[in-house]
Every structure is written in structure tokens, then in C-alpha cells.
Amino acid sequence: MIQFISVYKTYGQGITSLSNINLAIKKGEFVFITGASGSGKTTLLKLLYCEERPTSGQILINRQAVDSLKISEIPYLRRRIGIIFQDFKLLSERTIFDNVAIPLEVLGLPREEIVKRVQDVLRKVRLHHRMEEKVSSLSGGEQQKVAVGRAIINDPMILLVDEPTGSLDSGSGDEIMEILRSVNARGTTIVVATHNRSLIKEGRAVVLEKGRIVS
Ligand SMILES: Nc1ncnc2c1ncn2[C@@H]1O[C@H](COP(=O)(O)OP(=O)(O)OP(=O)(O)O)[C@@H](O)[C@H]1O
Numbered sequence: 001m002i003q004f005i006s007v008y009k010t011y012g013q014g015i016t017s018l019s020n021i022n023l024a025i026k027k028g029e030f031v032f033i034t035g036a037s038g039s040g041k042t043t044l045l046k047l048l049y050c051e052e053r054p055t056s057g058q059i060l061i062n063r064q065a066v067d068s069l070k071i072s073e074i075p076y077l078r079r080r081i082g083i084i085f086q087d088f089k090l091l092s093e094r095t096i097f098d099n100v101a102i103p104l105e106v107l108g109l110p111r112e113e114i115v116k117r118v119q120d121v122l123r124k125v126r127l128h129h130r131m132e133e134k135v136s137s138l139s140g141g142e143q144q145k146v147a148v149g150r151a152i153i154n155d156p157m158i159l160l161v162d163e164p165t166g167s168l169d170s171g172s173g174d175e176i177m178e179i180l181r182s183v184n185a186r187g188t189t190i191v192v193a194t195h196n197r198s199l200i201k202e203g204r205a206v207v208l209e210k211g212r213i214v215s
């Protein structure tokens with residue numbers, strides 16, 4: 001489903017973030033990208049989400065080359081990919097409901113359907129009783145769950161997650177991982193970037209070192 005073929009990413013002059021990446025991820029897999037800070041984990045996710053373009057090489061999603069998509073085609077790809085950013089990127093002055101509803105509003109779905117789907121997803125992440133609260137009043141772990149909700153509201157074929165447990169205590173971290181496992185069990189391919197190797201209890205781990213895959 002996902003293929004990296006001899007992918008390189010260089011920023012400006014000489015900073016090589018990714019070097020000769022060859023990687024295939026099958027539909028329904030749960031894959032961890034791990035490695036030290038600066039090893040290229042976030043860069044790899046950004047290439048999949050077309051937030052950055054590779055300097056050379058090819059990236060295929062369902063046999064479609066996404067490295068050369070036109071700017072106008074990127075939104076269509078992104079409708080099928082959920083992403084949870086390292087810093088969440090939530091609208092902190094809006095409610096939990098509003099944040100999770102955004103991807104559906106972009107699609108112009110009818111209000112009743114939006115309400116129903118947001119409620120369903122918020123039940124999954126156990127925040128349905130708090131949906132009118134502002135994001136700015138939530139803890140880090142709760143905000144992480146809102147970010148999960150927003151990323152899965154469209155039933156994506158691929159879910160990209162950058163440091164799912166970054167600043168969370170181990171209890172909240174376990175809860176997030178449990179939610180990701182249940183999303184994976186319904187068929188979504190999951191790619192998690194993390195420096196925290198203790199999260200890797202199932203699935204496959206790809207280890208990066210200075211932008212290269214070492215195992
Ligand atoms: N926009 C950018 N411009 C220049 N260099 C960048 C840019 N983004 C990333 N880099 C460099 O690319 C390398 C890999 O960065 P990346 O963010 O992918 O690492 P990471 O593995 O996600 O690290 P962390 O665990 O700290 O999140 C680093 O050396 C970083 O400085």
C-alpha cells in the first residue's frame with residue numbers, strides 16, 4: 001500500500017534528513033518508525049502527507065506516485081490520510097466538538113450527519129461527555145485524544161501518528177495506544193513515529209539512524 005523507493009530528502013545545502021529509504025508497508029499493518037531525535041522520523045511522515053517533497057526517489061500510495069502530485073491534487077490524498085501531529089495543531093479556542101468536526105465541515109456534509117459522526121468518534125476516545133469544552137482547558141492527554149478523534153473522523157485508509165505519547169504519563173499513553181490498536185483492528189494502516197521504543201509491543205519496527213534505515 002505504501003512504498004518508498006530510493007527516497008532522499010535534503011534540506012537546503014547539506015542537511016540530509018533521509019537517505020536511500022526503501023520501505024514497503026502493507027495494507028492493515030501497524031508500523032513503528034523509531035530512532036533518536038533528528039533521525040528523520042517526522043520527515044518521513046511529512047513526505048507521506050505531501051507536506052514535504054522528496055529530493056529524489058519515489059513514494060507510492062496505492063500505486064499512485066504521491067511525490068509528484070500537483071498541489072491541487074494534494075487535498076484529495078489528504079482526505080484518505082489521517083494525521084496526528086507532534087504538537088497536535090488543534091484550535092485551542094474552539095470546542096472539542098468543533099475541532100473533530102472540521103474535516104467533515106470541509107467536505108460539506110449535512111449538519112445531522114456531522115453531529116452523529118462526531119459523537120460516535122468522541123465516544124471512541126471517551127470524550128463525548130465533554131464535547132462542548134474548549135480545547136484550551138484540556139490536559140495534554142485529553143488534547144491528544146481530540147487530535148486522534150479529528151484524524152479518524154474520516155475513516156482514513158492510513159493514519160500517521162507523530163509521537164503519540166510525547167509528553168504523556170504512561171497511563172494516558174497506554175490509553176492512546178489502545179485507541180490506535182482498535183482503529184488498526186478495523187483495517188486502517190497505521191504508521192507511528194516515536195523515539196519511545198517501549199511502545200513497540202506489536203507490529204513492525206523500522207529503525208532510523210541519521211536518516212538511514214538500519215534495521
Ligand atoms: N524544515 C527543515 N529545514 C531544515 N532542516 C530540517 C527541517 N526539518 C527537519 N530538518 C532536519 O532534518 C533532520 C531530521 O528531522 P526530523 O524532524 O525528521 O527528526 P525526528 O526524528 O522527527 O526528530 P524528533 O524525535 O526530535 O522529533 C534533523 O537534522 C532536522 O534538523
Ligand SMILES: [Mg+2]
Pocket residue numbers: 041042043086162
Ligand atoms: Mg519528530
